[in-house]
Amino acid sequence: MDTNRKLREQISALKDGALLDVDLELALAALQGSDGRQAWDLYHLIGDTLRDTASPALSPAFNARLAERLAGEPPPLRRAAVAAESTGLAAVLAKTASP
Amino acid sequence: MYRFLRCTHQSVPPRERVANGAWSVTTERECDQLLVERVQAGDQGAFDLLVSKYQRRLMRLVSRLVHDPAEAEDVVQETFIKAYRALRHFRGDSAFYTWLYRIGINTAKNFLVTQGRRAPTSTETDAERAEGFDDADSLRDINTPESMLASKQIAHTVNAAMEALPLELRTAIVLREIEGLSYEEISEVMACPIGTVRSRIFRAREVIAEKLRPLLDFPVDKRR
Numbered sequence: 001m002d003t004n005r006k007l008r009e010q011i012s013a014l015k016d017g018a019l020l021d022v023d024l025e026l027a028l029a030a031l032q033g034s035d036g037r038q039a040w041d042l043y044h045l046i047g048d049t050l051r052d053t054a055s056p057a058l059s060p061a062f063n064a065r066l067a068e069r070l071a072g073e074p075p076p077l078r079r080a081a082v083a084a085e086s087t088g089l090a091a092v093l094a095k096t097a098s099p
Numbered sequence: 100m101y102r103f104l105r106c107t108h109q110s111v112p113p114r115e116r117v118a119n120g121a122w123s124v125t126t127e128r129e130c131d132q133l134l135v136e137r138v139q140a141g142d143q144g145a146f147d148l149l150v151s152k153y154q155r156r157l158m159r160l161v162s163r164l165v166h167d168p169a170e171a172e173d174v175v176q177e178t179f180i181k182a183y184r185a186l187r188h189f190r191g192d193s194a195f196y197t198w199l200y201r202i203g204i205n206t207a208k209n210f211l212v213t214q215g216r217r218a219p220t221s222t223e224t225d226a227e228r229a230e231g232f233d234d235a236d237s238l239r240d241i242n243t244p245e246s247m248l249a250s251k252q253i254a255h256t257v258n259a260a261m262e263a264l265p266l267e268l269r270t271a272i273v274l275r276e277i278e279g280l281s282y283e284e285i286s287e288v289m290a291c292p293i294g295t296v297r298s299r300i301f302r303a304r305e306v307i308a309e310k311l312r313p314l315l316d317f318p319v320d321k322r323r
Contacts, residue, residue, distance in 0.1 A: 005305075012301040016275060018282045018293075042308040042315075047276040049257040055159040056168035058175070066150060066176055070143070073180065076187035078139035 008039040015043050131195035138186055146186070150179055153196060156278065157203050163273045164207040164266065174210050178203040193287050200278070200288045204270055211266070252314055260307040268306070271299035 007030035013019040014027045030036035131152075137145035157178060162171040181202050189198060261269060267289070274280045274288060285296045 008305070009297070009301040012304055013282075013297050016282065016300065018297065038312075039304075039308065042311055043304050045253065045311065046257055046272075046304055046307050049254050050261070050272070050276045053254060053258060055162045056171065058154060058158050058172055059169075062154065062172060062176070063150070066179055067147070069176065069180055070146070070183060073183055075141050075143065076138060076183055076185070077141055078136070078187055 004035050007036060011036055011039050012043055015040065015047075127196075128194045132191045135186060135189055135191065135195055138183075139189075146183060149195070153199055154179075156196075157199065159277060160200060160273060161203055161207050163261070163269060163277070164204070165210060166262065170210070170214075171207075174203070174207050177210075178206045181206060194284070197280070197284050197287045200274070200280075201290070204288065208266065249314070253311065256310050256314060257307055260310040264303055264306060268299050268303040271296055272303040275300050 007026065010019055010023045010027040011030060014024070019027055027036075031040055131149065134145045134149050138149070154175065157175050158171060161174045161178070162168060165171045165174050178199070182199055185202070189195070261272075264272075270289060271285060274285045275282075280288065282293050282296045282300075285300075286293045289296065
């Protein structure tokens with residue numbers, strides 16, 4: 001990776017608050033140059049633009065359709081899962097214990 | 100029924116119970132976990148609350164991966180059904196929403212595979228769509244990215260470049276920029292190391308930035 005690209009990756013992480021402390025000084029120095037400053041500006045522009053773009057809304061029938069499907073599902077009871085897990089464990093233990 | 104739950108954004112630390120003990124505030128994660136436990140105890144209504152809370156966020160995420168809105172909605176439906184079925188095994192080791200997002204992304208991936216679509220590679224980005232504006236020159240003349248026209252062209256370019264990104268890069272930048280997840284949370288959702296998250300987000304930004312540069316004038320650094 002060339003030096004400028006590596007510095008831009010650090011600027012990208014800095015923008016997200018995810019830069020390692022040891023890299024902070026280099027990244028801040030890179031922001032003084034045109035390449036680093038452009039990257040900083042562009043990365044923020046990209047983020048702002050993505051957040052501004054509206055996403056499609058769910059259709060009015062979404063909840064009714066999902067409710068209908070969920071009604072046909074067995075409840076995800078934790079007790080059942082625990083019972084199944086312990087049964088499975090018991091089976092494994094029984095198998096292991098058997099000669 | 101659920102009035103004892105006061106959910107706050109996760110970044111806000113939980114407050115202690117007030118002196119008179121009348122109510123307390125939980126974090127978003129704790130709130131979700133309480134609802135999950137209610138579902139696991141047989142309360143279907145608690146799942147409806149989780150659906151109501153996350154359906155739009157999930158649609159926002161999935162519609163960035165599956166572009167047709169009707170198909171994206173089907174993927175969201177399927178995601179909730181899968182989550183409901185798997186909920187009995189959810190222990191709260193990760194936050195509910197990172198778990199739900201992971202199911203959503205995998206469901207979207209599977210959908211794209213079954214539709215016979217492959218995620219584009221970075222070498223076949225839709226350059227024509229991203230760069231082929233008749234009035235790109237006039238944009239440079241205007242030199243005011245704040246103007247309405249420039250904003251529209253910028254939005255078009257960013258979105259076209261996004262659509263052409265490989266799925267892994269697109270997912271990473273959507274989770275960061277639109278959903279606001281931390282690198283750690285994204286690494287959980289995408290089941291990859293944090294270093295990979297950092298690299299994917301950077302590569303996504305680089306590809307999109309490369310498309311934007313022709314539209315924008317930057318001041319020359321006189322110190323060089």
